[in-house]
Amino acid sequence: MQCQKCAKPATFHITDIIEKGKHREYHFCDEHARQHLAPPEEALEAPSMSEIAKKLVSQPASLREPSPADKQVCPVCQITFLEFRNSGRLGCPYDYEVFREELMPLLENIHGETRHSGKVPRRAPRNTQQQTTLIQLRNELKRAVAAEDYEAAARLRDQIKTIEKEQGR
Amino acid sequence: MTLDDLTKSSGEWLRGTGPESDIVMCSRIRLARNLADFPFTNRASRSEKTEIEANFRAAIAHAHLELSYLDVNGLGTLDRQFLVERQIVSRELANSDGPRGVAISSQENVAIMVNEEDHLRVQYMLSGFRLPEVWESINHLDDQLEEQLAYAFSSELGYLTACPTNVGTGIRVGVMLHLPGLVQTKQIDKVFRALQKINLAVRGLYGEGSQASGDFYQISNQQTLGKSEPELIKILTDVVPQVLQYERNARQTLLTERRQHLHDQVSRAYGVLKTAQTISSEETMLLLSSVRMGINLGLIDDLSIATVNELFIQTQPAFLQKLRGSELGVEERNVERASYLRRRLSNGRQPPPH
Numbered sequence: 001m002q003c004q005k006c007a008k009p010a011t012f013h014i015t016d017i018i019e020k021g022k023h024r025e026y027h028f029c030d031e032h033a034r035q036h037l038a039p040p041e042e043a044l045e046a047p048s049m050s051e052i053a054k055k056l057v058s059q060p061a062s063l064r065e066p067s068p069a070d071k072q073v074c075p076v077c078q079i080t081f082l083e084f085r086n087s088g089r090l091g092c093p094y095d096y097e098v099f100r101e102e103l104m105p106l107l108e109n110i111h112g113e114t115r116h117s118g119k120v121p122r123r124a125p126r127n128t129q130q131q132t133t134l135i136q137l138r139n140e141l142k143r144a145v146a147a148e149d150y151e152a153a154a155r156l157r158d159q160i161k162t163i164e165k166e167q168g169r
Numbered sequence: 170m171t172l173d174d175l176t177k178s179s180g181e182w183l184r185g186t187g188p189e190s191d192i193v194m195c196s197r198i199r200l201a202r203n204l205a206d207f208p209f210t211n212r213a214s215r216s217e218k219t220e221i222e223a224n225f226r227a228a229i230a231h232a233h234l235e236l237s238y239l240d241v242n243g244l245g246t247l248d249r250q251f252l253v254e255r256q257i258v259s260r261e262l263a264n265s266d267g268p269r270g271v272a273i274s275s276q277e278n279v280a281i282m283v284n285e286e287d288h289l290r291v292q293y294m295l296s297g298f299r300l301p302e303v304w305e306s307i308n309h310l311d312d313q314l315e316e317q318l319a320y321a322f323s324s325e326l327g328y329l330t331a332c333p334t335n336v337g338t339g340i341r342v343g344v345m346l347h348l349p350g351l352v353q354t355k356q357i358d359k360v361f362r363a364l365q366k367i368n369l370a371v372r373g374l375y376g377e378g379s380q381a382s383g384d385f386y387q388i389s390n391q392q393t394l395g396k397s398e399p400e401l402i403k404i405l406t407d408v409v410p411q412v413l414q415y416e417r418n419a420r421q422t423l424l425t426e427r428r429q430h431l432h433d434q435v436s437r438a439y440g441v442l443k444t445a446q447t448i449s450s451e452e453t454m455l456l457l458s459s460v461r462m463g464i465n466l467g468l469i470d471d472l473s474i475a476t477v478n479e480l481f482i483q484t485q486p487a488f489l490q491k492l493r494g495s496e497l498g499v500e501e502r503n504v505e506r507a508s509y510l511r512r513r514l515s516n517g518r519q520p521p522p523h
Contacts, residue, residue: 077208089286091212093205093321093329096336103333107326110334113395116327118338119308121315134206138217 003029074098076132094132134163172248176491180277185474187297191465192413194345196300198307201330201339202289205321209331210284218268218284225283228317229272236272250487258282286331300342300402337394342402344409349384349462350419360415368392383454383481424466435463443514447503453484480513
């Protein structure tokens with residue numbers, strides 16, 4: 001059977017009860033079934049993007065709480081997956097690797113695709129490891145200062161300065 | 170450039186020039202970019218934000234970009250609100266705290282926010298429907314910045330952003346449209362639903378979460394990953410002309426079926442704006458929208474579009490208070506607004522009285 005709204009095969013057969021004793025049947029493909037079942041759009045204002053992300057990411061997780069992924073911590077910026085789920089914002093570039101398994105379906109949901117196509121910086125981007133070294137060192141420096149371990153702090157500060165100098169910034 | 174200089178001028182994007190400028194107020198593209206060596210803004214410490222700001226300021230100096238940097242952290246509430254009204258910074262940047270700022274060009278085409286949701290939000294605006302031109306300019310600007318700064322980028326996911334909704338190209342391509350015809354003929358909801366179905370976002374004059382006012386609507390892409398920048402721009406350049414056609418048809422319908430009523434509505438709006446002694450911001454937006462359509466339909470001929478465009482921004486609360494040089498309550502603002510409107514409209518074609 002063909003979808004009522006397009007040429008694709010109908011994979012959903014929906015019976016709507018209109019009132020007592022009256023019903024209507026629909027035959028739709030995946031996409032049109034989803035459209036049919038979706039609640040009517042009322043709001044004209046688009047919800048903010050981080051709201052969308054929050055919703056998308058918390059929906060599946062809320063069904064299987066507590067999730068082991070929630071406790072996962074990024075070694076670079078220390079954010080947990082739960083914190084991301086609550087705020088809709090990641091903590092550092094490395095999170096895309098740390099939370100990869102959780103993020104890929106989310107990206108698919110938001111964008112319909114999972115691979116970048118478009119502009120690439122002219123300068124060859126350094127690998128992620130190099131990109132995150134400084135973030136990590138600065139975090140360690142913060143912790144060393146907080147722990148009043150000034151010897152470690154001095155060593156870390158020198159390391160950071162060396163890398164920054166190498167990068168010419 | 171200082172903030173007070175800004176009150177004496179207005180952005181190029183308000184000039185009402187460029188293709189389709191009777192409906193398309195401006196074309197705008199923004200790019201979300203982050204520095205590879207720092208956590209995203211929401212996880213960055215005060216000192217890291219200071220460093221990000223310093224790196225950025227060094228980059229614009231090295232690249233010889235002619236931009237003025239405004240330290241938003243050092244500004245008071247009124248001045249920050251003033252920048253939001255001018256579309257130079259977002260509400261989010263205005264209302265957050267810590268080291269942050271914005272670099273702008275003299276014509277206000279360029280505005281680069283620092284330490285917003287992403288480290289950098291690069292924006293480029295031009296009046297009229299000119300998205301390919303805007304892309305060319307912002308792409309070049311981005312290249313110049315990238316020579317100085319290492320952006321967080323992965324070959325698989327593109328430019329890495331704080332919110333996964335922006336990852337990939339980090340681009341938002343938008344146009345600001347004036348759609349009074351579709352509003353008055355009650356077809357606007359239908360058009361919005363059609364746009365939302367093809368995954369475009371519709372927002373009001375002041376972006377995310379703001380109420381549409383003055384019949385202005387911004388239409389922009391939501392997808393940022395998996396399609397190239399030119400592909401995403403093409404979605405807009407394909408769809409916007411259809412919306413423009415709907416708006417023109419609606420205006421024609423109003424002109425042929427309700428000409429006298431329309432002419433009366435437009436003339437009364439103009440009359441009130443020219444003579445009122447006290448007027449709210451909402452009423453001003455409503456009436457300016459009628460007047461703007463009236464000029465485009467030839468029903469008003471002694472006022473320029475540029476003046477009306479400017480008045481949408483220059484009758485906002487912070488602008489009036491900056492102009493007056495002091496904080497004003499709601500009632501005082503309404504009086505100040507009416508007085509400013511009378512001055513600007515008493516001689517439609519003259520430049521602002523500064």
